Amino acid sequence: MLLLSACATEVAPQGGPEDRTPPKIVNIYPDSGTLRFSDNRIRIEFNKFINVQSLRSALFFSPAIEDYEVYGAGRSAEIIIYDTLQPNRTYTYTLTNELKDTRGNALEKSYTFAFSTGNKIDSGFIAGRVFGRNNRPVKGALVLAYLLPDTNRLYADTLNPAYQKPDYLAQTDSAGRFQLNYLVEGQYRLIAINDKIANRRYDFAQEEFAVPFHPVRTGMTNVLMRFALEPDTTELELQVAEARHAHSVILRFNRDVAPDSLSAQQFVIFDSTAQAFVAVYDLYSQIEGRREQIVLVTDSLIEGHLYAVRAFDVKDRFGFSGDSLVAVFTGNSTPDTSTILWQPTFADSTKNLLELSAPSPKGRTLPLQFSGPISRSSLPQALVLELRIGKQYQPVDYQLFFIDATRAMLRPQRGFELGAWYRLTVNHGKLRSALNKPVRDTLIVRHFQIVSEEQFGTIEGTLTADSAGHVLLHAELLGTNVFYPILLTVQPDATGIAFTPFTLQELPEGRYFLSAFYPKNPNPSIYEAWDGGRPFPFRYAERFTVGFDSIRVRKRWTTTGARLRFSAIELPDGKAP
Helix, strand or coil: CEEECCCCCCCCCCCCCCCCCCCCEEEEECCCCECCCCCCEEEEEECCCECHHHHHHHEEEECCCCCEEEEEECCEEEEEECCCCCCCCEEEEEECCCCEECCCCECCCCEEEEEECCCCCCCEEEEEEEECCCCCECCCCEEEEEEECCCCHHHHHHCCCCCCCCCEEEECCCCCEEEEEEECCCEEEEEEECCCCCCCCCCCCCCCEECCCCCEECCCCCEEEECECCCCCCCCCEEEEEEEECCEEEEEECCCECHHHCCHHHEEEEECCCCEEECEEEEEEEEECCEEEEEEEECCCCCCCEEEEEECCCEECCCCECCCEEEEEECCCCCCCCCCCECCCCCCCEEEECCCCCCCCCCCCEEEEECCCECHHHHHHHEEEEEEECCEEEECCEEEEECCCCEEEEEECCCCCCCCEEEEEEEHHHCEECCCCECCCCEEEEEEEECCHHHEEEEEEEEEECCCEEEEEEEEECCCCEEEEEEEEECCCCCCCEEEEEEEEEEECEEEEEEEECCCCCCCCCCCCCCCCECCCCECCCCEEECCCCEEECCCCEEEEEEEECCCCCCCCCCCC
16 A cells, blocks of 8 residues: 655745756665665655655556655655565666656656665666657657566466556656666566556557567667557447438547548438438538548438438448447438538649649549538539640549548549649539539639659668568658658678668658668558557567658759668677577
């Protein structure tokens, strides 16, 4: 039982400029590494007045000590241990950056100290780095370490970090580095979390996590982990249905679903009052209150009638569905008086359009947005795309990729030509609504030039790796979350090392970070996503590497000499396999 008490109220000195510096530990008792410790008191001195409540939250013992008290006064704190310490055992205590001074400044990183009740102290260690999904180092990530007994393989299979307390923990510094010290020698499972809930456990689907891409043992100094977000595998739920007006029903699920994976045939509406089915013509998505909603376009609804809507085989963005997706609502006969128009996202005669277009299997596509749901089959009759050849515009064949009834992506059959001028005309007189009714009879025309090749630069470099296989290399344009991929085939030479050249073309001007990973899929697509593994049931991440310096790309220039390297996976003695 942990008794929360303190013998004094800590008050910071008043006056002077505002203090933003982190507190520091200036002295401890016993000294870290002390042998034959028989006392029951730990004393810690700081350079600043400490918030004792934050010290309690920041303190972690390994092995666990349950019965202790924390006292604090000013710059000093004392921990009195009431549990009986086991003989010939190494104990560690860690202070995380939850510890704050009385002005709210947090400890810069975690610190671990150790003492032994016997004649020796455990000296195992593991060090590494944690990166975010943006490939930048993560400060303050909590690294949980679980000892995997050699004699109990079942423990490794059933270890669930959502419930199991870690044996050791550490926090990353501003460079994403961590070091676990005073460990029992052996194999460990490491899981890094951002610990938003501050419970030192992984909270499923609520927190990011990171796991290594190889087994981990004491003595390793370069264990790399990168954050991923585990999909929520709980059952998808249809929470609310609401008739917004006479021809639309808004559906709210407990998490986002992908509208481009849905069709009207997946929804059935039944009028319980009239004992009749109501037709669903199409659907679209909209954002309201930061939540995505699906809007069904329906036949006429009757005020006061009671309706039920059922959804079939609806999946969230990770492919998970629910069994009973049913909701009831009351009819609304309010007419919809909104006007449906194409809403161009660019001005007439815009140059360098689609410069920051994210690479995709469809190539460069032009997004089309309408103010209301349209009849998908009527859009090809209403839309004309023309390419300027000389001084004349000539029609070109095109493809439409619908996201929902209000959004589509447009591309010429042969793709957009770099530097070419196009004219796009939408004749609303030929356009129909999703209810197959005419819309406002107006003509909207836009001329635009696709970004020219002169606006792009190139990166040339070399990837160094020690394993044969496919590697997906990404160049991320900083500040955009846009990645430019290239698929490489790596084949080491007689020395066991491969120096694989790469060229990334058609890169917009800016600064880039490089990263790469080995996909487990033997026949990967260039657009394949990195697999970050799973905390439970445990699965290793795909092996990855990140660059540590940004690369400048300029228009019409080739930046040469870029380097990206996969670090060797260490063996416990520090050698590479």
